[in-house]
Amino acid sequence: MRVAEHLNRSLHSLMENDPSVHLLGEDVSDPYGGAFKITKGLSDRFGPRVMSTPLSEGGIVGVGAGLALAGDRAIVEIMFGDFATLAFDQLVNFAAKSTTMYGRPVDVPLIVRLPTGGRRGYGPTHSQSLQKHFIGVPGLSVYEMSPFHDAGRLFAEIFAGGRPAVFFEDKVLYTKPMLSDGDGLHTFEVRDGWAVIRAERDTEDVLLAPGGLTDRALTALRDLLLEDEIACTLLVPARLHPLDVTPVADVLAAAKRVHVAEDGTAGGTWGAEVARLLHERLWGRLTAPITHISAPDSIIPTAAHLEARCTVQPADIRRAINK
Amino acid sequence: MIGAVRERTLTPVSEADLSRMLRIRHFEKALLRLFEQGRLNGTTHTCLGQEHVPVAVSALLRPEDHVFSNHRGHGHFLARYDEPHALLAEITGREGALCNGVGGSQHIYHERFLSTGVQGESLPVAVGVALRHRRTGDGIVCAYIGDGTWGEGSVYEALNMAQLWGAPLLVVVEHNRIAQSTPTARQMAGSIAGRCAGFGVRHERVESVDVNVVRGALAPLVDHVRREKRPAVFEVSVHRAGPHSKGDDTRTAAELAEAAAGDWYPHYTRDFPAQVAALEEIERAFIDAAVENVLARPLSEWS
Structure with a gap:
């Protein structure tokens, strides 16, 4: 199974098993199913829990954090990881900080998925690997998809920990098989x-x-x-x-x-x-x-x-x- | 426009409202005094002149509603939760603090009240919380922002999403005519009404120091947000009677006089001198005792 399909199936299982999970992102709804098709079939199956959003990366990460604070769990897809810069404030100053800045542990079950990397000819603003900008932010975890790891388990682990995470997914890796x-x-x-x-x-x-x-x-x-x-x-x-x-x-x-x-x-x-x-x-x-x-x-x-x-x-x- | 800033006669005010307005005022004045005495760490932003707004708003909210606040949030908090000791403990880092002294004046999360220190950051988050309310009941989210906050793109992203998705979000804009030191006319083109119209978001504006007038204008809007599950923007024209934070007021004497004249307080002392005097004595003493009590506590702990 290719990594893209594995990610898609993991999201299907996650949303099926946990009705509190909501997914937001640009063009994530069917029939389009996301720029890299990772969210295919989700909106047909889970209806309003899957929301295609305006082009507002900062805004939708904020909405995801709001859902997470209020008792839901949120996955936000940012179409190209490069655009995570537009959500930097929400990630660094709100989602991550909220886990500790109120003097007690606060759960923010939020995953921001970031299709990342070059080698596809998309040019300077659609090919970057911005992981380093998120290293060492108190309260924020940084994950990266690999062909060895079960994405569903990683998503579950992140949600269970209550700490928001950015989840990088290499765009060429999408086309490669899962490995075992x-x-x-x-x-x-x-x-x-x-x-x-x-x-x-x-x-x-x-x-x-x-x-x-x-x-x-x-x-x-x-x-x-x-x-x-x-x-x-x-x-x-x-x-x-x-x-x-x-x-x-x-x-x-x-x-x-x-x-x-x-x-x-x-x-x-x-x-x-x-x-x-x-x-x-x-x-x-x-x-x-x-x-x-x-x-x-x-x-x-x-x-x-x-x-x-x-x-x-x-x-x-x-x-x-x-x- | 409903009413005028300098009403000739205020409507009769309830003891509860007036007490709370005076409590917030004395809380803020106590903070400025503590700063002058070098007994407060960091910074603070008082809401002097604006106390009647959250007092008007809070009576229309239900326990399940969420409130999002900003840097100038002491009044928002005290109007919602009558816990001045806990707030003062937060600001002074003492035992019993709302957030163990970690958040301080502008980062507070208590029950259904949350404030953050970055302008406009709260609005998208408020939309997320409001979407949960939309799905689960008839709660709403009330988010306070200022006129300066409209410089932030997040405000527009949030308004767009709130209207698109029917988020029960009430944005209360305390338009105090100045963003830190910059007059609004020099930092905002167009109007707040025009901005709201662009999104099809209902907007009302009121200019009054009368808590009842402000509440009366807001009540139908709260109803609209709650029943129709739609966002709305309520703009209250106020005057910032105090500095942005502490001792950083660069306004001219004439501007300061105008701000002082637009403060609700002199209007109430003029129209209800005996009532204000009686309640003010109680609130002043209450806050003085609170200050003494809190400052005698051990320092807060954070693990």
Whole structure:
């Protein structure tokens, strides 16, 4: 099953099992079913609980927060993650802060889904990976869809926690299959919010990457193994922030070299935060500083040959690990 | 326009309304005094001159209704919940505070009252809460904003959605003619009525210091919001008799005199001197005792 279909089915189950769940977004209703068809069939089935909205990203995230505060649960789809900037105030200053700024824990069960990333030729304002702008906001969780994780479980986990979350979904990942078991070379294991992808136990190279990078990371891993004779374990967290590495402590403990890859542009990145966290934990055991792989400090051009230069490619990951 | 700011004669005022207006006034004056004495941390925005608005509004609300407030929200709170000790404890960070001293003057969440410090941010959230009311009963949401708030795009997004989706949302605009230091004429083109017309949202405007006149003008609108499950905007022309926050008033002497003349308080002392004097003594003493009581408490704790 493709990731897009898995997300769609997860939303169907979520709304079927929990009548308090409402979904809002631009063009999410049938027959259109959302720009990436993730919400297809939902409005036909759940009627007024699915609302196609005006082009008001800030407004609809606010409405979602209002529903969440009043006792419902809300999922807001922002058509392109780039437009999350229009909802930054509602996310940072209202939804996230409300969980603590009133002096007692307040539940804000709100998920803002953000189709994200380049490699589809949509140009500078429809291709970005803005995860880094949401890292370290008190009260806000940052998730990213991966082909290994059950989206329904992640949505349930977010709602149960009562903390609002931004949920990034890579737009190319939508077209890829969900993954389980392995690819013939590597085994795929999911544990406590992490996917562990490896050819053998206790590899000296470990790569951490969000779910959107999975296809490129897997290509790099295969090339490294078959052509460079380097076995590297890939770790994919479902929740990018706050990042809890305890479930994969054993994998990290065996590492000599750690690499972090991400789609965001260089500077003030998620990967830098991961490196800080891991340096504290692994200092003295690593034989090299943590490697960081990101998109360059650049906008993302539209033309395919230019866009390829400004997005992370499998060869970039392989090169960094094989240094 | 209903009435005029300087009514020749006010309608008789109930003891409950006048007491509450005076209670809010003395609460605000006590805050300014504490600031002068260096006994308050941070900042505050008093509602001097505007107290009659929330007192007029609150009597029309039901327990299940939600109120969203803004930075100038002490009157909104005290008119809705008669808990000055808890509010003062919040502002001074003492035990018994509404939000353990975390939110302070402009971030309060208590029962069905919620305030935030970012202009216009509350309106989309209020639409969300109102949609829940629409679905589950006949509660409404009342959201207070100012004339300055209309500079924010979120206001327009919210009004559009509220009208589209039939959100029972009453927006009360306390139009006090000035946004911090900028006269409204220099920060707002057109009118609030014109803006509402653009969305097909019902709008009423009243200019009066008489709590009964304000309430009388609002009552049919509240009814409309509740029964028809539609938004409405109620604009009350008021005067900000005090500074924006504390000691930051740059208005000219003439402007200040005009604001003072538009305050409800001198009108009530003129028309009902004995009633005001009697109740004022009680409220002043009550607030003084509240201040003494709250400031003697231990500091608030937050875990």
